[in-house]
Amino acid sequence: MPRLVVVSNRIADPRKTAAGGLAVALAEVLNNTGGMWFGWSGKVIEPSAGGKAGEGEVHTQQAGAVKLVTVDLAREDYDAYYVGYSNGVLWPVFHYRLDLADFDAGYIGGYRRVNQLFARKLAPLLQPDDVIWVHDYHLIPLAAELRALGCQQRIGYFLHIPLPPPLILAAIPGHDWLVRGLCSYDLVGFQSEADHQHFCRYIQSEAGAQDVGGGRWRVFNRTVHAGAYPIGIDVDEFAAVTQAPEAREMYERMRREYSRRKLLVGVDRLDYSKGLPHRLKAFRELLQKYPETHKSATLIQIASPSREDVSAYSDILHELESLCGSINGNFGELDWMPVRYMHRTVARARLPGLYRASRVALVTPLRDGMNLVAKEFVAAQDPEDPGVLVLSRFAGAAEQLKEALLVNPYDKEGTAGAIQVALQMPLEERRQRHQALLANCKRFDVHWWCDTFLDTLRTAQAEESGTPWLRL
Known part of the structure; x- marks a missing residue:
């Protein structure tokens, strides 16, 4: 051989x-x-x-x-x-x-x-x-x-x-x-x-x-x-990780801490291709346009350090920190912080629990070869009560995952509208979309x-x- x-x-x-x-x-x-x-x-x-x-x-x-x-x-x-x-x-x-x-x-x-x-x-x-x-x-x-x-x-x-x-x-x-x-x-x-x-x-x-x-x-x-x-992705391997102790502990903790909230999650490397400032501006637009999301929607954004010796990355880091501070300052309450931003790496073993606890995943790069976070989010979901994937049409994954809510990340109003649709989506439609997305991930693993x-x-x-x- x-x-x-x-x-x-x-x-x-x-x-x-x-x-x-x-x-x-x-x-x-x-x-x-x-x-x-x-x-x-x-x-x-x-x-x-x-x-x-x-x-x-x-x-x-x-x-x-x-x-x-x-x-x-x-x-x-x-x-x-x-x-x-x-x-x-x-x-x-x-x-x-x-x-x-x-x-x-x-x-x-x-x-x-x-x-x-x-x-x-x-x-x-x-x-x-x-x-x-x-x-x-x-x-x-x-x-x-x-x-x-x-x-x-x-x-x-x-x-x-x-x-x-x-x-x-x-x-x-x-x-x-x-x-x-x-x-x-x-x-x-x-x-x-x-x-x-x-x-x-x-x-x-x-x-x-x-x-x-x-x-x-x-x-x-x-x-x-x-x-x-x-x-x-290896769907079976990722499903096993989702059921492992670290992921289950993360899932249970998120469910307890955010029992009165709908979680949105973004997990990315800190990179200008990921469209993170555009995503935060779309989330700000959501809060401005849909007051019912106040005190009910929380975005957890993880931006792992990446190539910090390149000046473009320090620029985007400062922009993200400014946007998060502005959103939390303008919309936050004593008992509600709209954005939880983390500039650090979260262990892979814990991420499936976070995905599973989230109602919406925001995978909105300005350009991406594939983006496996989209597929991992799908694989981590409870098929009886799945979350919704909001996906950039400029990610390679969009060619396959057509049942996601596809968005133009440059259009903050359109992206905010899609997030609101995801937050309000009925259970049966969420199940149907997830079933089709999971079937694609399994077939083309x-x-x-x-x-x-x-x-x-x-x-x-x-x-x-x-x-x-x-x-x-």
Whole structure:
């Protein structure tokens, strides 16, 4: 059975399902194939007295059947590759925020240098029949760098964040180099059909790609497959977490403390893409327009710290604190605080209890690749008395979760109206919507995502090389 090699910026121990995300998604196939997970160690090497740090050291540890391999980064490389290019250029542009991108700082050299470092360290560890699955925007050129070293293995790529339309993507200096890097993969996967179409339109208009059918494109003298593979959650695993002691304790405590309130919940990383100021302004509009919500609706907003060394994040932090203070000052009573805002991380084991106790979830990003909070909220609900999901139409999840109340987060009046509908929704309608949403989450779960992507990668590479290989 071919070994799966996963490559991502950061890695996780697949034995620890509490890590969530990729660890849950890939644990089964990594363990079944005795796979390897390769990425950055999280360690930054400071320059020596001579002024320059050496090349990163490789660390290896065994996690059951899975080998975890990491490499250190020099301070100069970290600053250019991670802070500078990945999060200072690609992240804002891919989330449609050209105004926040720092194009002029010359970070692209460090970005390519680290991808070359990863390729050099990874290539000697590969076996001829390995299947390589590269993840996210940090590592777009990795396949091209591996190919340059002579690697002929099957290589797939999945972008976890949105891909913008061609004209926005083309604003990046060197955008053609980036997309050529994407086309060095055998299969490129996106979260939504909209993102997939953006890629197809780009390679047609900018690179003269030819559609040869079946999701295949002939471009740059090779065939690349592309498609939408929306990531899901492990519904059964999340349901088990919901019934675990920590989640049940959270649920019971929320029910006791807010027995006379209807809870609304928002759980996000602190990021300008999440639309948190817009959400709070919509909640303020709700309180202004619907006085009956006074002393009955409470918003619990969790904003986990994220990339606090980037100036745009300190700006949004101050704006959120100001908005929360203003709303509570203008509308609060001695026995009622409209907004409870927490700028810290809440343990994953406790979140399902909070979701289950909430009447409404506000998942209203300005742009998001998928947003798994929406699916986790659905999975955590009591099917006999479920809460209502208010979901941004600009989240990738909106393509699947059509029974949610879809909103335009830029429209505070419209969003406030949708929140009021959610708060007033009859039980039977809540049940019907939840049943349909849960069925979708179960059908397109994380195992479907993993199996479908890897099955397609098998077909794509075998077609290109003519070399058959065993099913994972």
